[in-house]
Amino acid sequence: MIAYDKVWLANLRLQAELKKDKLKGFINDAEFKAIAEKYPVGFYTPGLFARIGLFILTCVVISFGDGLLTLFFAASDLSFTFGWMFFMGLLTYIALEFMVKTKHHYRSGIDDALLFISGLLFAVGFTMLFSHYNNVYYLPVAGAIFIFNLYFSVRFADMFMTAMCCFAFLAFVFFGWTKNISFGMATIPFAMMLVSGVLYSLSYVYNKQKKFADYQNCFIITQVIFLLVLYLAGNYYVVQTLSDEISSRPGGAIPFGAFFWIWTMVLPFVYVGFGIRQKDVILLRTGLLLIVAAVITFRTYYHVLPLDTALTIGGALILGIAYAIMKYLKTPKHGFTYAEPDDTNFMDHLKVESLIVAETFAKAPAAPANDHIRFGGGDSGGGGSSGDF
Amino acid sequence: MDNLYDDLHSEGLISDESFEKIRQKPNLFSVHWEIKTLLYLGVLLLTTGLGILVYENIDTIGHQAILAFIALICTGCFAYCFKTCLPFSTGKVKSPNTAFDYVLLLGCISFLTFVGYLQFEYKVFGTNYGLATLIPMLVLFFVAYYFDHLGILNMAIANLAIWMGVSVTPKQLLLNSDFNSETIISTYLVLGVMLLAGAYATQYFNFKKHFKFSYQHYGVHVTFIALLAGYFHYYDSPLCALWMLVLFATAFFIYRDAVKSNSFYFLLLVILYSYVAVSSLAVRLSLLAGDGVLTLAPIYFMGSAIGLIILLIRLNKKLKAS
Numbered sequence: 001m002i003a004y005d006k007v008w009l010a011n012l013r014l015q016a017e018l019k020k021d022k023l024k025g026f027i028n029d030a031e032f033k034a035i036a037e038k039y040p041v042g043f044y045t046p047g048l049f050a051r052i053g054l055f056i057l058t059c060v061v062i063s064f065g066d067g068l069l070t071l072f073f074a075a076s077d078l079s080f081t082f083g084w085m086f087f088m089g090l091l092t093y094i095a096l097e098f099m100v101k102t103k104h105h106y107r108s109g110i111d112d113a114l115l116f117i118s119g120l121l122f123a124v125g126f127t128m129l130f131s132h133y134n135n136v137y138y139l140p141v142a143g144a145i146f147i148f149n150l151y152f153s154v155r156f157a158d159m160f161m162t163a164m165c166c167f168a169f170l171a172f173v174f175f176g177w178t179k180n181i182s183f184g185m186a187t188i189p190f191a192m193m194l195v196s197g198v199l200y201s202l203s204y205v206y207n208k209q210k211k212f213a214d215y216q217n218c219f220i221i222t223q224v225i226f227l228l229v230l231y232l233a234g235n236y237y238v239v240q241t242l243s244d245e246i247s248s249r250p251g252g253a254i255p256f257g258a259f260f261w262i263w264t265m266v267l268p269f270v271y272v273g274f275g276i277r278q279k280d281v282i283l284l285r286t287g288l289l290l291i292v293a294a295v296i297t298f299r300t301y302y303h304v305l306p307l308d309t310a311l312t313i314g315g316a317l318i319l320g321i322a323y324a325i326m327k328y329l330k331t332p333k334h335g336f337t338y339a340e341p342d343d344t345n346f347m348d349h350l351k352v353e354s355l356i357v358a359e360t361f362a363k364a365p366a367a368p369a370n371d372h373i374r375f376g377g378g379d380s381g382g383g384g385s386s387g388d389f
Numbered sequence: 390m391d392n393l394y395d396d397l398h399s400e401g402l403i404s405d406e407s408f409e410k411i412r413q414k415p416n417l418f419s420v421h422w423e424i425k426t427l428l429y430l431g432v433l434l435l436t437t438g439l440g441i442l443v444y445e446n447i448d449t450i451g452h453q454a455i456l457a458f459i460a461l462i463c464t465g466c467f468a469y470c471f472k473t474c475l476p477f478s479t480g481k482v483k484s485p486n487t488a489f490d491y492v493l494l495l496g497c498i499s500f501l502t503f504v505g506y507l508q509f510e511y512k513v514f515g516t517n518y519g520l521a522t523l524i525p526m527l528v529l530f531f532v533a534y535y536f537d538h539l540g541i542l543n544m545a546i547a548n549l550a551i552w553m554g555v556s557v558t559p560k561q562l563l564l565n566s567d568f569n570s571e572t573i574i575s576t577y578l579v580l581g582v583m584l585l586a587g588a589y590a591t592q593y594f595n596f597k598k599h600f601k602f603s604y605q606h607y608g609v610h611v612t613f614i615a616l617l618a619g620y621f622h623y624y625d626s627p628l629c630a631l632w633m634l635v636l637f638a639t640a641f642f643i644y645r646d647a648v649k650s651n652s653f654y655f656l657l658l659v660i661l662y663s664y665v666a667v668s669s670l671a672v673r674l675s676l677l678a679g680d681g682v683l684t685l686a687p688i689y690f691m692g693s694a695i696g697l698i699i700l701l702i703r704l705n706k707k708l709k710a711s
Contacts, residue, residue, distance in 0.1 A: 308441035315435025322427040358543030
């Protein structure tokens with residue numbers, strides 16, 4: 001099943017848990033060191049930036065290697081066929097197994113890149129296999145990619161592969177349902193709701209089970225994806241767009257319109273409510289994100305307020321809500337706190353927040369851009385991309 | 390999870406004292422990031438909305454009310470910040486509470502909107518556009534240092550670039566920049582060198598040392614991009630060798646600093662930018678081989694990338710060990 005050493009994976013989880021305790025001061029350094037020695041992890045896992053660098057460089061190596069190989073066989077009819085794609089995908093996969101099995105790479109950037117490229121080559125291969133003169137048969141393509149990515153996900157517990165696997169499966173259901181069932185197009189929202197709802201509950205349950213501990217990150221991503229799809233399947237805008245595709249008179253009202261409007265506006269709050277009750281980060285954050293989607297959907301159909309007023313009132317409202325929550329949680333209540341969590345994440349290393357602030361607010365005052373663009377050294381400034389006056 | 394600690398305790402890996410501490414560990418659910426995101430979104434929406442509102446209503450009587458409202462927000466925010474902030478220090482100062490950072494941000498942006506409006510409507514700075522961007526920039530730098538706010542420091546740096554007539558934020562840098570003019574390339578180079586100098590100055594004078602990252606982050610990207618652009622701009626003249634030389638000298642300088650300050654991020658940037666430079670030289674050389682470039686170039690890229698992978702793994706080990 002999983003390619004990585006299971007004992008090491010378990011030890012890695014244990015060390016991660018205890019590292020938090022060490023940071024919080026529950027255990028001291030000596031204790032942590034003793035535990036780390038008793039439960040060792042032999043993986044090669046460099047830091048985030050090394051991982052990014054190794055990922056980029058491995059992609060360079062593989063793409064030029066594959067390119068060179070293809071070049072040698074360019075004269076023959078062999079290259080640019082699906083078989084050639086499978087062949088190169090297989091080569092990459094062998095390299096991946098080698099890096100993981102003998103070199104013990106685990107999320108090092110190298111195994112990530114090899115897995116990514118291998119998956120990509122197989123996906124391209126399947127698309128070429130199941131297409132005929134630019135006519136792609138989506139159903140077998142989606143099915144084959146799903147089965148392959150499922151294998152990759154089970155073997156390497158990789159979040160990206162799992163996400164691709166989910167999308168391929170959803171695409172398979174979509175094309176299977178709409179192409180083979182009469183009234184398929186009219187009932188597809190309900191089919192997608194059913195499928196994603198069931199799969200979400202399964203991932204939610206499995207995520208909590210000990211025997212699937214190695215796949216926790218996979219179940220996190222499946223939960224997010226199926227929650228999003230569950231919402232989008234019943235979102236008014238999405239349903240309307242889909243029904244326009246088949247309807248003879250686009251833009252008309254859709255059947256069960258009221259149901260879809262309720263789904264669009266209420267479901268995000270249901271997510272948030274359950275997220276708070278279950279203390280589930282995934283539900284809570286997905287719900288908050290989807291509230292934005294609900295607002296945008298609403299504004300697409302009903303222009304209640306002009307944009308500027310809506311933004312101003314919305315901003316003030318959000319600040320008010322945030323203030324109220326902070327006031328309420330001044331002392332932790334019902335197991336909630338707004339104090340900073342103890343585990344440092346990668347965002348702190350890059351100071352991501354400050355970079356985002358600069359990106360969004362650098363030219364804050366939305367003034368008409370001045371038309372005389374003037375470049376040059378310090379004395380004449382202005383112009384350019386600014387819009388300050 | 391309790392099982393885990395019981396096991397570790399019975400194995401003697403956790404002392405009784407620590408075990409007792411862990412048992413009393415409060416199990417709290419933190420909504421810290423959710424609150425921060427809400428505050429950020431609120432500030433973003435409010436300031437954008439107000440910004441548009443002012444200019445949309447510029448011909449009506451209502452716009453003065455809106456302007457007064459913006460001024461009120463601005464003074465209110467700054468008054469709150471001056472009242473609650475912790476005393477200034479040359480080291481890192483913690484913000485007194487979570488909301489503080491966002492109140493300050495709101496104050497700064499409404500200030501920018503206000504100044505922008507004054508210039509637009511009353512031409513306070515006349516046609517002296519340099520001054521119109523210089524003053525907000527100075528205010529931003531002052532606020533960033535006085536209240537110790539990284540986000541506003543980044544805004545100030547972005548405004549410094551705007552004042553010089555260029556842009557540093559990644560989106561603008563990639564989409565809007567055109568590197569075909571000598572003035573732009575040299576402006577970027579001057580800006581990059583200034584930022585790098587600023588980065589080392591913070592460390593050398595031990596004045597707000599934690600600001601170094603922001604200066605260096607923008608400095609490294611801008612300098613390398615300007616140097617590479619310079620090289621390609623003068624591709625056909627012998628002057629291009631000079632740009633390459635300066636690039637490698639800069640790379641060496643930043644490399645040494647990155648190793649010294651144990652920062653793998655800057656190490657990676659130096660390696661990748663230098664790799665682009667070396668590769669452009671290699672491609673130029675292999676083009677001399679005529680048709681041979683089709684095999685030479687892939688072999689070069691494979692070999693060099695494998696070499697760099699080994700280098701990265703070694704450097705990573707070295708930094709971790711120290």
